[in-house]
Amino acid sequence: MPSADPLLTVRNLRIAFDGIETIRGLSFDVRPREVLAIVGESGAGKSLTARALLGMVPRGATRSGTIEPDLAAQRGRRISLVPQDALSALSPVHRVGDQLAAAVRSVARVPRREARRRAVAALDRVGIPDAERRARAYPHEYSGGMRQRAVIAMATINEPDIVVADEPTTALDEEHRDQVLRVLAERSEAVGAALVLVTHDMEVVRAHADRVLVMYAGRLTELGPADEVLTRPRAPYTAGLLASLPEHAPRARRLPFLPGTPPAPGTLPPGCAFAPRCPLAAGPCHETEPEPQQVEERTLACHHWPELPHPATELFHE
Amino acid sequence: MSDAALLDVRDLVVRYGDTTAVDHVSFTLAPGETLALNGPSGCGKSSTALAVLQLRRPDSGEVRFEGRELTTLTESELRPVRPRMQPVFQDPYGSLSPRHRIRDAVAEPLRIQGQRPTRTQIAELLDRVGLDPSYGDRRPHELSGGQCQRVGIARALASEPRLLVLDEPVSSLDPSVRAGVLNLLADLQDDLGLGYLFICHDRAVVRHFAHRVIEMRDGRISSG
Numbered sequence: 001m002p003s004a005d006p007l008l009t010v011r012n013l014r015i016a017f018d019g020i021e022t023i024r025g026l027s028f029d030v031r032p033r034e035v036l037a038i039v040g041e042s043g044a045g046k047s048l049t050a051r052a053l054l055g056m057v058p059r060g061a062t063r064s065g066t067i068e069p070d071l072a073a074q075r076g077r078r079i080s081l082v083p084q085d086a087l088s089a090l091s092p093v094h095r096v097g098d099q100l101a102a103a104v105r106s107v108a109r110v111p112r113r114e115a116r117r118r119a120v121a122a123l124d125r126v127g128i129p130d131a132e133r134r135a136r137a138y139p140h141e142y143s144g145g146m147r148q149r150a151v152i153a154m155a156t157i158n159e160p161d162i163v164v165a166d167e168p169t170t171a172l173d174e175e176h177r178d179q180v181l182r183v184l185a186e187r188s189e190a191v192g193a194a195l196v197l198v199t200h201d202m203e204v205v206r207a208h209a210d211r212v213l214v215m216y217a218g219r220l221t222e223l224g225p226a227d228e229v230l231t232r233p234r235a236p237y238t239a240g241l242l243a244s245l246p247e248h249a250p251r252a253r254r255l256p257f258l259p260g261t262p263p264a265p266g267t268l269p270p271g272c273a274f275a276p277r278c279p280l281a282a283g284p285c286h287e288t289e290p291e292p293q294q295v296e297e298r299t300l301a302c303h304h305w306p307e308l309p310h311p312a313t314e315l316f317h318e
Numbered sequence: 319m320s321d322a323a324l325l326d327v328r329d330l331v332v333r334y335g336d337t338t339a340v341d342h343v344s345f346t347l348a349p350g351e352t353l354a355l356n357g358p359s360g361c362g363k364s365s366t367a368l369a370v371l372q373l374r375r376p377d378s379g380e381v382r383f384e385g386r387e388l389t390t391l392t393e394s395e396l397r398p399v400r401p402r403m404q405p406v407f408q409d410p411y412g413s414l415s416p417r418h419r420i421r422d423a424v425a426e427p428l429r430i431q432g433q434r435p436t437r438t439q440i441a442e443l444l445d446r447v448g449l450d451p452s453y454g455d456r457r458p459h460e461l462s463g464g465q466c467q468r469v470g471i472a473r474a475l476a477s478e479p480r481l482l483v484l485d486e487p488v489s490s491l492d493p494s495v496r497a498g499v500l501n502l503l504a505d506l507q508d509d510l511g512l513g514y515l516f517i518c519h520d521r522a523v524v525r526h527f528a529h530r531v532i533e534m535r536d537g538r539i540s541s542g
Binding site: 175201 | 493497500501505519520525
């Protein structure tokens with residue numbers, strides 16, 4: 001799908017709190033029906049970016065740049081959110097089926113009975129057993145995995161163009177994670193929606209993503225086809241993230257790892273924000289922030305990308 | 319084997335009402351060894367950990383630690399044993415009081431034993447886990463998840479234990495941070511000869527980090 005028009009374009013997105021920029025000029029597209037993963041360490045701005053797509057910028061923040069089209073007013077209709085914590089997405093005082101039916105009726109004039117039928121069908125499609133009866137239960141009567149399925153049912157019931165999922169399985173144990181992610185990917189595909197998937201789990205990226213956006217300190221570090229980025233990272237930061245995974249590690253007692261921590265907003269070093277942790281940093285890295293550039297199918301922000309060895313994860317071996 | 323074992327668990331049973339959470343589980347752990355308990359949630363791995371620590375008294379079975387049977391000891395008899403077997407929990411923030419300074423959190427196990435740790439002692443403990451001693455003056459919310467978990471480890475080390483029971487110690491951490499904490503645990507084990515009972519659901523982490531793995535399912539050992 002190389003030439004498909006993007007569903008959503010983000011250009012030079014900046015989000016600041018009290019004048020301190022947390023998202024610092026981010027540009028990317030969301031393409032129709034793709035799974036776009038957003039990865040990076042805690043604090044990179046992944047969730048903030050994902051929520052900005054929905055127009056959900058926290059109070060007190062200032063936003064500039066463009067997100068086209070602006071779907072904020074069509075939340076629940078053309079774009080929807082699957083948050084990390086399903087309990088916060090569902091009302092504790094209403095039956096799950098009623099909440100789904102209300103979601104249907106919030107965007108379409110359908111009779112109650114029809115909305116209710118769709119709600120039960122949606123629960124059934126995400127694998128809730130005995131959906132007819134379960135629709136009459138309250139969220140607290142659901143297990144964690146079932147609740148997250150119900151939220152997926154709600155997020156896809158109106159067949160949006162984009163489903164944004166913010167660490168949707170972090171609160172679940174490993175057994176349920178895979179199932180819930182599979183349901184999320186399947187349902188998004190079935191309704192023809194693109195899935196923007198915020199995660200810090202590279203295994204999730206490998207299993208589900210078409211493209212991956214790697215973020216560092218509120219900027220793009222690397223963006224490209226997921227399989228290529230994972231097997232041949234071209235930005236040192238991506239390589240560092242991959243190197244620290246035990247499945248990639250050499251058989252040694254100590255894991256390779258990315259030393260240091262990401263800079264806090266407002267305490268950025270001059271030049272590239274990753275330079276203090278980067279084994280390749282030299283010269284311009286300490287002076288100017290690298291601008292994203294197109295290299296084949298990849299978008300990269302690194303002064304030294306041509307010098308990256310292969311496999312690049314070796315940069316971080318001790 | 320059982321003479322040299324740091325920990326020798328036999329036929330451990332833990333029940334909650336009608337549910338048998340741990341069903342005749344037996345294993346041994348040598349000094350300097352990491353034994354992983356792996357399995358899905360609800361398989362009984364955390365209940366096993368609690369029973370080993372005698373934080374939940376097992377319904378039957380033996381827990382022999384440094385050659386001493388613990389299940390028959392009274393609470394006051396356990397008191398001198400507890401410092402030698404320390405837990406480290408999953409949620410690094412949840413296991414630290416938000417109101418206490420890091421220094422006090424690390425000192426707490428020693429205070430409970432009636433000691434009054436010096437600033438130097440605390441600084442050494444923080445240094446041991448790779449934190450600058452200045453962190454002693456901070457509070458948990460000023461620390462990252464990885465730093466908090468290092469504090470949790472420093473606190474566990476304060477009483478000079480022989481066994482650490484690590485219940486999902488890296489599960490809530492970013493992979494990059496996780497690698498640093500796992501390396502720290504490996505270094506501490508090499509330096510101090512600690513035994514680790516390592517509870518973790520992540521197979522890749524277990525394969526990398528543990529010397530031996532026990533797979534649990536429905537309260538029983540399914541392989542290992």
